[in-house]
Amino acid sequence: MTDVTVTAASDIEIDREALDASIAEFTGSNSGYYAAAFHKIHESSGAVPLTFNLAAAVLGPVWAAMRGVWGFFWGFLLLEMIAWVQIGRGAWGDLGADIFERAERQRERAAGFLERADQARQAGEDPARFETLAANLTKAAENSQVAADAAQAEALSILIVGLVLLLLLKLFQGVWSNIVYEKQYSRWRIDPDHVESGLKPRNLILGIVLVLTIAPLTVYKFTISGTPDFLNSFPADKDHYVNTANWLEGHIDAAALGGAGAFDSIVAAVRAVLDALTIALIGTPWPVVMAVICVVAWRAAGPRVAIFTAGALAYIAFLGYWEISMETVALVGAAVIICVSFGIPFGIWFGKSKRAYKFAEPVLDLMQTLPAFVYLIPIIAFFGTGNPPGILATIIFGMPPVIRLTALGMRGVPENIKEAATAFGATRWQLLRDVEVPLALPSIMAGVNQTILMCLSMVVIISLIGGGGLGKVILEALQYAAKGPGLLGGFAILFCAMVIDRIVQGGFRRADQK
Amino acid sequence: MTDPAVKVSGVWKVFGPRADEAMAAIKAEGLTKPEVLERFGCVVGVQDASFEVPRGEIFCIMGLSGSGKSTLVRHVNRLIEPTAGTIELLGQNVNDMSPGELRQVRAQTIGMVFQHMALMPHRSVRDNVAYPLEIRKVTKSKRWAISDHALSLVDLVGYEDRLPRELSGGMQQRVGIARALASDPEILLMDEPFSALDPLIRLQLQDQFKALVAQLQKTTLFITHDLDEAIRIGHRIAIMKDGIIVQIGTPEEIVANPADDYVREFVQGISKLKLVKAHTIMQPLEKFNGSLEGAPRADEGADLDQLIDISVDSDLPVVITESGRDVGVVTKPRLLRGIQGGKE
Incomplete structure (x- = not known):
């Protein structure tokens, strides 16, 4: 045991020497100043410790770059740019130049109309129409001129605003820089390998290059009117776009043609699942289907959901949406069945093999983040239009959750x-x-539930590629801006979704409680 | 049938992607653990472990966390493959078994109990206990009968249809023991079974377990980090440190003659009263010169506790007898030193 001397907490002093040495190691150059500044920050108990870093105030973002405080660098570079643009506009800007130009144009056109009025008069016609137009334009030109003059007069105030803003920013940076730098020091102590420290020439050069490319161009663009074209829009060559698009199109066509057999059999398989469900839901007499749905709701989720289900079904049936709603349910059902029967085995595989999951993860991300409209096009190219391709699009969107949660x-x-x-x-x-x-079942069930909801949300979009069901009702209503049918169809979809969601959630909750 | 139940010879376990290279280098150059770590990035888990466990013995492996005891015991049912060395179960080499044979051995010859119970939360207590039988495709009526019997052995009648989470920690571990006993294995592997339990329950379970194993005649490998537990339960104890077996011996041997400072430090806190016997601390009769007139007598197998009781009633030293013949003397100073742990 080492000897322990007991000291009152108020008498305990920090080991200055060790701290200073560590600060010196962190800051590299000028360590004396920063040691003092950090001590002051450490001693202060107020909200904002008052130290002033002249270098940071004067150099601004360049100081931040030099010290490797990149958050500070970008933040204040942006803010200083705003100030500098104001100063530029105030000092050299051609304020109101565009309005002035407009005034010139209006004056010219007025002159043109006066000329035509003269011609008309010489031709013995009534010049009054042209004269009125000319008078109106002259008036407008005068207004524009006044506005242009006013804009020019604003120059001084803009300049002053810019200068004041810059001064404030400098002050703020001077005060704040040491606080930020001390925070970086604290982080550096935890992770010295990854937190920047010291004065690195590379950082300094990078900072200066960044400031020099960003600042002058931006100020130039905002200050001077009539900057060269290449600054206003990227000099893109339209040929690149056309060529690439054509190339892609050619390849997609070739692939679709080459793999026609495979794609057709996929479509046939999906169609088989869909047909089976359609027969079950639409082929069976409607009283039977309704009764079954209500009983399932009651058994799975209790009497309240059963009553809600009966109400929703009544709404759908009385408005004549029965068959088309059942088509929607069949679409969702087919998509979910396929998602689950492929998703769970994939999930099990990805859960067991880290390497497989690493390859699969970007694909899953893509499937979920890619906007549906983007992959509708290749789906049309490969699988054509109609319900089965629509289901395939739904699967792309709906499968990731069940895979992910199974793997998890x-x-x-x-x-x-x-x-x-x-x-x-x-x-x-x-x-x-x-x-x-x-043991993974609760997580798998959560994945299945997520997949059902995703498929439901996708089922409207597939009407764009010829999918049927309630989505088609909405799409037609949208095309003719038919408010009434659109709203009624929308509620029908909402009720379908709510009924399925309630029943599934209720079922899972009961399974969980077991 | 004279083969020992478990025979471990020269087992090494090196962890890491370059384990085989590292093993070759260890054999050729005799590298130390830090050298292996530095050169191959491999960790030596078990270093040249050898021991034999005869049938019916409770063999404790004692060591602190990270000493490789759990790793070592997992070689016995090949949950971990040895880098070098052989393991024999009842004369059969475990390393040479095919996957099918190995599963057979795991299901029939070995029962294992885990520190954190490792019960299946979705199965009833009965179905948990019956799981090893279910793997062997025993019929349901048979496995229910056997599991009910196993549960009765650990005093858990009436809890068969509960879920494990409805039971307390001690009861859950008893379910774990019942599961290990269900397939009536020859060998029990106990991986710190009582470490996660509170002290009173632990004592109770230790006694229960000892009685049960004595009754059922199971060879047991018992892992623990608690020397008290090892002494209470084990016929013999192996002490491990950093992957090496430092000492193997009976509780008395270990307490009376620790092999090195490490073991000595462990043994210090252990009460010797019930462990150290008269013959270890007595001095030969001929070296004693004094009066033994009316001195009390005790058998050479008497422990310190009994010797204290005897010598409290008398001012004279205690004469130690071996099958009725006087062989030695325990004087008061010797007795006191013996209680301290053999300090000279």
Whole structure:
């Protein structure tokens, strides 16, 4: 045991020497100044410790770059740009130049009309019409002239505003820089390898280059009217676009033609699932289907949801949406069945193999982030239009959640339970069936629920590529701006979604409670 | 049938992607652990472990966390593959088994109990206990009967249809023990089974377990980080440190003759009263010159606790007898030093 001397908390002093040495290591040059500044910050108990860093105030973003405080650099570079643009406009700007030009144009046109009035008069016609026009234009030109003069007169005030803003920013940077720098020092102590420290020439050069490219061009663009074209819009060559698009189109066409057999069989398989569901939902007499849905709602989610379901079904049926709603449900159902039957095995695989998941993750991200409209086009190219391609589009959007959550659930199965099963001689299949899947089940169920909701939200969009169901009603109403039918159809979709969601959630909740 | 239940010879375990290279280098150059870590980025988990466990013995492996004891025991049912060395179960080499044979052995010959119970939360207590039988495709009526019997062995009758989370920690661990016993294995592997329990429950379970194993005649490898537990339960104890078995011996041997400072430090806090026997602390009769007139007598197998009781009633030293013959003397100073732990 080492000897411990007992000291009152108020008498404990920080080890200045060690702290100063560490600060010196962090700051590199000028460590004396920063040691003092940091001490002052450490001693202060107020909200804003008052230190003033002259270098930071004068150099601004360049100081920040030199010290590697990049957040500070970008923030104040942006703010200083605003100030500098004001100063530029005030000092050299051709304020009101565009308005002045307009006045000139109006004057010219007025002169033109006066001329035509003269001609008319010489031709013995009535010049009054042209004269009125000329008079109006002259008046407008005078107004524009006044506005242009006023704008020019504003120059001084803009200049002053810019200067004041710049001064304030400089003051602010002077006061704030040390506080930010001290925070960076604290972070550096935790992670010296990844937090920038010291004075690095590379940072200084980078900062100066950035300031020099950003600042003059921006100020120039905002200050001078009539800047060269290449500054206003990117000098893009239209040929690149056309060529690339043509090339892509050619390849997509070729691929669609080449893989026609495969694509057709996929469509046929999807159609088979959809047809089976359609027969079950539409082919069966409507009283049977309605009764079954209400009973399922009651068993799965209780009497309140059952009553709500009955009401929703009545709305749909009385407004004549029954068949088309069932088509929607069949579409969603087919998409969900396919998503789940492929998604869960994929999820299990990705849950077990880290490497597979690493490859799959960007694809899953893409499937979820890509706007639906983007992949509708290749889907038309490869699979044509109608319900089955619509289901494929729905699957792209709806499959990721069930894959992700299955994988998450698989990874969450405690190692020790798996080890125990292995220790009692379980095969890999027994391990999967008896331990991993049952323990991952809550997560898998959450994934299935998410997938159902995603598919529901997608089912309207697929009407764009010829998908049927309630989406078509909405799309037609949209095309003719028909408010009444649109609203009625919208509510029908809402009720379909709510009924499915309530039933599924209710079912899962009961499963969870078991 | 004279093969020991478990025979571990020269087992090494090196963790890391370059384990085989590292192992070759260790054998050729005799590298130390830090050198292996530096050169190959490999961690040596178990270093040249050898021991034999005869049938029916409770063999404790004691060590602190990170000493490699759990790693070592997982070699026995090959949950971990050894980098070098062999493990024999009842004369059969575990390393040579095919996956099918290995599963067979795991299901029938070995029962394992885990520190954190590792029960399946979605199965009832009965189905948890029956799981090893279910793996072997035993019929449901049979496995229910066996699991009910196993549960009765650990005093859990009436809890068969509960879920594990409805049971307390101690009861859950008893379910774990019942599960290990369900397939009537020859060998039990206990991986710190009582460490996560509170002290009173732990004592209770230790006694229960000891009685149960004695009754069922199971060979047991018992992992623990608690020397008290090892002494209470084990017939023999192996002490591990940094992957090396430092000492193997009976509780008395270890307490009386610690092999090195590390073991000595452990043993210091252990009460010797019930462990150290008279013959270890006595001095030979012929070296004693004094009066033994009317001195009390005790058998050489008497422990310190009994010797204290005897010598409290008398001012004379205690004469130690071996099958009725006087062989030695325990004087008061020797007794006191013996209680302290053999300090000279």
